[in-house]
Amino acid sequence: MALDRYGRRIHYLRISLTDHCNLRCLYCMPDDITFRPNAELMQDDEILRLVRIFARLGFDKFRLTGGEPTVRANVVELVRGIAQTPGVRTLSMTSNGVLFSRLAKDLAEAGLQRVNFSLDTLNPEKFKRLTRRGKLEDVWSGIQAAEQTGLTPIKINAVVVRNHNEQDVVDLARLTLERPWQVRFIEMMPFAGATEFQRMQGVTAGEIKAWIEDAFGPLEILNDGKLDGEAVLYRLPGAKGTVGLIATVTRPFCANCTRARLTADGRLRLCLLREKEVDLLTPLRQGVSDLALREIIVNAIWEKPWGHRLAEGEIPLNRTMSEIGG
Ligand code: SAM
Ligand code: SF4
Numbered sequence: 609m610a611l612d613r614y615g616r617r618i619h620y621l622r623i624s625l626t627d628h629c630n631l632r633c634l635y636c637m638p639d640d641i642t643f644r645p646n647a648e649l650m651q652d653d654e655i656l657r658l659v660r661i662f663a664r665l666g667f668d669k670f671r672l673t674g675g676e677p678t679v680r681a682n683v684v685e686l687v688r689g690i691a692q693t694p695g696v697r698t699l700s701m702t703s704n705g706v707l708f709s710r711l712a713k714d715l716a717e718a719g720l721q722r723v724n725f726s727l728d729t730l731n732p733e734k735f736k737r738l739t740r741r742g743k744l745e746d747v748w749s750g751i752q753a754a755e756q757t758g759l760t761p762i763k764i765n766a767v768v769v770r771n772h773n774e775q776d777v778v779d780l781a782r783l784t785l786e787r788p789w790q791v792r793f794i795e796m797m798p799f800a801g802a803t804e805f806q807r808m809q810g811v812t813a814g815e816i817k818a819w820i821e822d823a824f825g826p827l828e829i830l831n832d833g834k835l836d837g838e839a840v841l842y843r844l845p846g847a848k849g850t851v852g853l854i855a856t857v858t859r860p861f862c863a864n865c866t867r868a869r870l871t872a873d874g875r876l877r878l879c880l881l882r883e884k885e886v887d888l889l890t891p892l893r894q895g896v897s898d899l900a901l902r903e904i905i906v907n908a909i910w911e912k913p914w915g916h917r918l919a920e921g922e923i924p925l926n927r928t929m930s931e932i933g934g
């Protein structure tokens with residue numbers, strides 16, 4: 609079992625399969641980003657070996673992310689290998705959905721269980737502006753394909769950006785009236801790559817909640833306000849689905865955090881909003897044993913930080929969001 613010094617049991621690993629992406633969302637990366645050469649990224653056998661070690665340590669929940677995980681070559685076989693690793697109980701993915709209409713069936717058959725799709729607007733023009741190149745219709749058919757294939761419940765993540773998609777919050781929340789989806793609104797966080805934009809144009813979960821309540825009336829809070837993952841869940845009056853608010857900046861959920869992240873270049877990132885990382889790929893490539901890698905992981909987890917320091921001006925600038933894996 610992997611424990612940190614605050615007594616948190618860490619058993620959820622988010623793996624960034626690649627820092628590459630087929631979109632360039634304004635709030636995530638610069639348009640002219642240079643991606644890492646493939647040789648610097650973890651190879652399939654390296655990912656599978658690390659997953660085996662994490663699973664033996666009691667990690668049972670895995671999410672594949674990026675960059676865009678579906679642009680990774682051989683993603684279906686990689687999913688199969690991870691899903692078949694003893695100890696892996698849940699396997700999900702976060703995706704922009706662009707390639708999902710092609711991949712949903714194969715991914716589900718390989719053992720993927722659920723997907724969180726990122727979608728910040730239902731307006732095709734605005735979608736193109738926010739992603740700098742995407743087609744909303746591709747994402748929409750990707751979501752439909754995932755739903756038809758049983759990759760459910762569908763969750764939609766929307767980052768809310770001032771002067772860009774405030775009005776879209778209400779349209780996205782409305783999706784839950786007729787669909788059993790969870791639409792989650794995320795406070796924008798600052799990293800490298802788009803730092804000024806992220807700092808200046810963030811919107812708080814409190815503002816988002818107020819806009820939704822103005823449109824639909826008071827929200828019913830669910831689970832007595834207990835977090836579902838990182839989200840506080842609400843229901844619009846009479847809705848089939850739920851609305852989630854993820855207030856990572858204004859109300860961090862450190863006490864409930866059970867996660868660690870593996871960056872695409874094989875660093876164990878202990879907290880999204882802190883720069884601290886421990887290199888696993890270099891020792892792995894130097895030929896260390898599973899036991900030694902396990903020791904490195906256990907010691908790193910013990911040092912997992914508590915709390916971000918954004919209010920004190922400490923912004924994690926060693927990575928873009930796409931490199932860390934959201
Ligand atoms: N490409 C996939 C996608 O977009 O779903 C997976 C990677 S993306 C980095 C993971 C999540 O992080 C997405 O839901 C995205 O909207 C969110 N994200 C990206 N940049 C962010 C930022 N600066 N603050 C908050 N969330 C961000
Ligand atoms: Fe790509 Fe996801 Fe970042 Fe958008 S949020 S640029 S889809 S990695």
